[in-house]
Amino acid sequence: MVASPEMRASDGDRERVxxxxxxxxxxxxxxVDEFNERLEQVYKSRTYGELARVTSDLPATDLNTLPATKPQPKPSKDPKKARDELRANWAIWAMASSINWVIWLIVSTTSDGSVYPWPLWVMGPWGVVLLIGTLSQAAGGNRR
Incomplete structure (x- = not known):
């Protein structure tokens, strides 16, 4: 069936053009400028006739042989690289927590009275997020 110029075009048709x-x-x-202008016209087009006008001065291309672009799946992350990144994140967390505890200890020993252990608020939420990431990575590694 040959499409008439008045027939409505689909998203796939626009992607092929x-x-x-x-x-x-x-x-x-x-x-580049002309390409961008025509691409804008393509996505505004509603019918086959409007799509044909965008490419009317270009050599004929069989639009059915061109694939409609689809988002490419993200490549899966290398397990060793993911494990190394997780270890690095834990090391950063430990270093930041240690520094905060040293600061708290210095403030506590030089002040009159007790000082609230505020480093818990720094290391707690961050540690929970890292723990969830570690557990999900371990669960994902067991499924493979």
Whole structure:
């Protein structure tokens, strides 16, 4: 079935025309500014006729052979790298907590009376977040 110019275009149709425009830009038929203008027109187009006008002065491209772009899945993280990052985060947490406790100890020994152990508020929430990350990584590692 041949699509008439009045027929409404789908998102996939617009993506295929956008892919064709990218190919024409790579081939040097369009400069960046013209590509951006036409790409904007593509995404505003509602019908096949409007899409055809965007590419009417370019060589014919079989839009059915061009894939509609889809978001690429993120590559899975290397388990060793993730484990090293987690260890580094724990080391930073331990260092920051130690510094805070040293400051608290100095303030406590030089002041009159007791000082609230405020470093708990620094290390507590941060530690809980790291613990959750560690446990989820361990659970994910057991599933593989």
């Amino acid at each position: 956008a892919a064709a425009l990218r190919e024409h830009m790579v081939d040097g038929r369009l400069d």
